[in-house]
Amino acid sequence: MDKNKIQEELKNIIAIYVPEKEILDNLTLEHDLINDLKINSAHIVDIVLDVEEKYDIMIEDDVIMQMGTIGQAIDVIHGKVQEK
Amino acid sequence: MAPNALGAADFEVALKEGRSGIRFFEESQSLNFRCQIAARPLITDAYKARYFDDYYQNKLENKAIIYACLAGFEAWENAGLSYSNDQIDFDSGMVIGSGALGMDSTTADIWSKIISGNNKRLGSRAIPQCMSSGAAAYLNKILGLGNRVLSNSSACITGTESVLLGYEHLKLGKAKRMLCGSTEGDGIFIWGAFDAMRILTSDSNEDPTNGSRPMCNSRLGFIPGSGSGAMVLETLESAQSRGAKIYAEILGADVNSGGFRDGGSMTAPNSNAVIHCMKNSLHQAKVSSDEIDLISGHLTGTKGDSTEIKNWKKALGCTQDQFPLINTAKSMIGHCIAGAGSIELVATLIQMEKSFVHGNYNIKEVDPDITAEIPLDRIPMKTVDKEINTAIKANFAFGDLNCSIVLRKWQDG
Numbered sequence: 288m289d290k291n292k293i294q295e296e297l298k299n300i301i302a303i304y305v306p307e308k309e310i311l312d313n314l315t316l317e318h319d320l321i322n323d324l325k326i327n328s329a330h331i332v333d334i335v336l337d338v339e340e341k342y343d344i345m346i347e348d349d350v351i352m353q354m355g356t357i358g359q360a361i362d363v364i365h366g367k368v369q370e371k
Numbered sequence: 372m373a374p375n376a377l378g379a380a381d382f383e384v385a386l387k388e389g390r391s392g393i394r395f396f397e398e399s400q401s402l403n404f405r406c407q408i409a410a411r412p413l414i415t416d417a418y419k420a421r422y423f424d425d426y427y428q429n430k431l432e433n434k435a436i437i438y439a440c441l442a443g444f445e446a447w448e449n450a451g452l453s454y455s456n457d458q459i460d461f462d463s464g465m466v467i468g469s470g471a472l473g474m475d476s477t478t479a480d481i482w483s484k485i486i487s488g489n490n491k492r493l494g495s496r497a498i499p500q501c502m503s504s505g506a507a508a509y510l511n512k513i514l515g516l517g518n519r520v521l522s523n524s525s526a527c528i529t530g531t532e533s534v535l536l537g538y539e540h541l542k543l544g545k546a547k548r549m550l551c552g553s554t555e556g557d558g559i560f561i562w563g564a565f566d567a568m569r570i571l572t573s574d575s576n577e578d579p580t581n582g583s584r585p586m587c588n589s590r591l592g593f594i595p596g597s598g599s600g601a602m603v604l605e606t607l608e609s610a611q612s613r614g615a616k617i618y619a620e621i622l623g624a625d626v627n628s629g630g631f632r633d634g635g636s637m638t639a640p641n642s643n644a645v646i647h648c649m650k651n652s653l654h655q656a657k658v659s660s661d662e663i664d665l666i667s668g669h670l671t672g673t674k675g676d677s678t679e680i681k682n683w684k685k686a687l688g689c690t691q692d693q694f695p696l697i698n699t700a701k702s703m704i705g706h707c708i709a710g711a712g713s714i715e716l717v718a719t720l721i722q723m724e725k726s727f728v729h730g731n732y733n734i735k736e737v738d739p740d741i742t743a744e745i746p747l748d749r750i751p752m753k754t755v756d757k758e759i760n761t762a763i764k765a766n767f768a769f770g771d772l773n774c775s776i777v778l779r780k781w782q783d784g
Contacts (some may be wrong), residue, residue, distance in 0.1 A: 303426050306456070329495040333430075336494050 295367040300337045316358030318369050342344050342368055372437040372554075372598045373412035373714050374704045377418050378445055383721045385703065386729040387754045391580035392704050393594050396562075401472040403447035404563055406571035408579040410596035410705035410722035411557040412438060421745075431509065432477040435469055435556030438599035439506035440513075442552055443467065447514060450603035451615050452506060452548075454514045462609075464518030465550040466536045467507040467601070468529035470709025476558020506554050506599075526768035527669070528626065529553040530600060530712025531776055535624040537604045544681070547609040552601030555710035562595045570673060571595060580733075583702045585670040586680075586741055586750060593671040596705030600713030604719065617781040618720045619630070622761075625649075631769040639675060640767040642682050645707030648773040649765055656777035658761055660687035663695045665728055665757075667719045667764040671706045671766040677740035679767075684744055694745040696757070702732040712766045712774065723759045723780045730754050 298314055304326045305311060308326070310318075320326045331354070335346050338360075344367040346354075354360040374392025376382035384390070392410040399407040415439065417613040419428055422444040431437050443465070447454070455461075481497045484490055499505055504522035507758055511520050519540060525532050530553035537549030555561075565571055572592045575582030584590040602618075610617055627648045629641025653660070666683055670676050684694060700718045707714050730753040737750060 303429060331498070333494040336492060 288365065290361050290365055293364050294357070295355065296341065297338070297360060297364065300341065301326065301334055304334060314357060316356065316361070318357045319355055320357070320360070338364060344368060344371065372412045372414070372442045372600070374596050374598055374707070377414065379449065379717060379721065382717065383725060386700060386721065387727060388719055389730055389732045389753070390703060391732075392596070393579045393582055395576060395579045399558055399562060400576070402559060402563060404566045405569070405573040406562070406566050406592070406594070407576040408572070408582050408594055409557065409562050410707070412598045414438070414441070426511070430496060432496070433472065433475045433505060433556060434477060434558070434597065435475050435554045435599070436500060436506045436509050439467055439469070439552065439554035439601070440510050440595065441552070442599040442601040442713075443550055444513070444721055446552065446601035446603055446642050447550060449603070451613070452603065457475060459517040461517035462547040463549070464520055464540065464546045465483055465507055465511065465514075465516055465517045466521045466523060466533040466540075467510060467550070468523035468525070468533045468553040468709060469503055469506050470524065470526060470529055470555045471561050472503055472505055472554070473501040473557030474560040474564070475763060476560060477556070478560070486561050510550070514550070516550070518549070524709070525772050526770055527706070527708055528768040528774040529709035529710055530714065530716065531764060531766045531774040532626050533713060534602070534604065534621070534776060535626050535718060535774060538621050538624055541604055541606055543596065548603055548605035550601060551604055551713070552599060553709050553713040554599035555594070555597045555708040557597035561708075561716045565595050567637075572672065575735045583672050583705050584733040585668075585672040585699050585701050586676050586731060586737055587672075588736045588738045590672045590674075590676065590738070592673050593701065596704035596707035596710070598704070598707050598710045598714055600715070600717040602713070602717060618724055619780050620779045622658060622777045622779050623652045623654070623774040624774070625651035625655065626772070626774040627651070629773065631771050635771040637771070638769055640773060641771055642678060643672040644771070645682045645765075645767060645773050646686045649683065649763070649775045651778050652763065652775035653686070653733070658777055660689045661693060661764055662761045663687065664759040665719070665722065665762040666695055666697040667715055667762060668697050668699045669766045671701060678742050680741045683711045691745055694749050696728050696749055696751060697745075698728055698731050698751060700729065715766070716764055716776070719762050719764055719778065723762060723778070724757050726756060728755050728757045728759065
């Protein structure tokens with residue numbers, strides 16, 4: 288699956304949890320979910336659930352830790368989708 | 372947020388025309404409930420969009436919390452107050468109570484995931500949407516109030532008590548304003564559990580709007596309702612300094628318990644305590660019974676209605692002829708449990724502001740035990756125009772709790 292497509296879909300998934308939506312207009316791979324996008328840390332688990340449902344994949348707890356930035360999250364999703 | 376209206380303006384119309392919010396629910400029938408009718412607000416996504424951002428619109432599921440947020444935002448806005456994402460207001464707080472908040476039907480998904488070994492799939496919202504302080508928490512996430520944020524829970528007096536608690540906090544000088552209200556969710560868990568107590572109407576499944584019959588001789592029980600009411604309490608100085616519209620002044624309020632003594636029980640109030648509570652609120656208000664223009668009763672449609680009338684008469688210390696008008700919105704909206712007190716207080720304020728007394732509907736024949744106490748014409752069966760300067764409102768709750776509040780219409784100048 289194309290990483291650009293994942294990025295677009297991930298943007299739609301996280302949008303609801305991002306308090307200041309303007310930042311989504313210029314979303315980059317380097318954006319940190321918590322520090323830059325100001326997503327409440329409690330919502331990371333909600334995003335993971337939404338992602339699991341969207342791609343029909345399982346993301347283990349220790350892998351969640353590797354999803355700090357948009358780029359890292361895309362890599363995790365891409366890897367899991369490939370494994371299927 | 373009442374079962375027969377969305378928002379205060381619509382509620383005024385609904386009260387005047389006697390609009391019923393009581394409906395038949397197929398699910399209650401399929402689950403073999405004796406009472407298959409109930410009353411709940413019919414909230415649409417379009418209505419929610421007036422107040423909710425996309426997160427609240429899509430991720431708030433617990434109806435008790437949704438109702439409280441909608442009522443709370445409307446009350447705040449109606450009071451001419453605003454909020455912003457980056458400011459905290461230490462002069463404002465809230466008391467938003469709830470009843471069986473964790474029993475709303477939307478919690479079914481939580482329990483089934485846990486029971487089936489899939490708790491990992493719950494996400495972060497299960498606890499915030501089940502905790503008793505959930506309604507206040509989600510309201511305050513948006514409003515940013517920095518004073519006391521309290522969630523009381525006292526069954527059917529929760530709403531009246533929330534106002535009493537806010538009033539006392541302001542009287543102590545600890546805040547300038549308090550958003551006060553209460554909420555109750557709905558669905559099969561709450562309705563089914565009340566149904567098991569054999570205290571709900573069971574003869575009106577095919578005639579839902581006739582199911583709630585407070586003070587009627589044929590009444591059989593209450594109809595479970597849900598929803599939320601909210602209002603802003605403010606010190607006079609603060610309200611006047613910002614030119615706020617003032618609906619009414621709280622003259623006195625009391626809350627007590629019958630202590631499960633002298634006839635008081637989990638489900639029935641101790642009449643001595645009820646009278647004590649009503650009298651205390653009147654005494655504190657320095658109001659005599661002949662000044663009362665309207666009683667907003669508890670009057671659930673259970674057999675206790677006649678006892679309530681006797682208690683009002685004793686508390687007011689009046690003769691038959693001196694007894695004021697009395698009404699309850701429960702014929703239209705059922706008994707909204709923890710939401711009842713706040714919704715009914717909003718109804719009282721609307722009637723004060725617009726000078727009318729809404730009808731007590733569904734009465735074919737008033738219980739003779741009631742007409743033995745008070746004249747029939749004190750129980751209006753349809754809406755009448757009337758100036759209301761002073762009103763008293765009481766609710767009684769499981770756990771032998773009572774709360775009574777005396778209000779006076781605010782006259783400018």
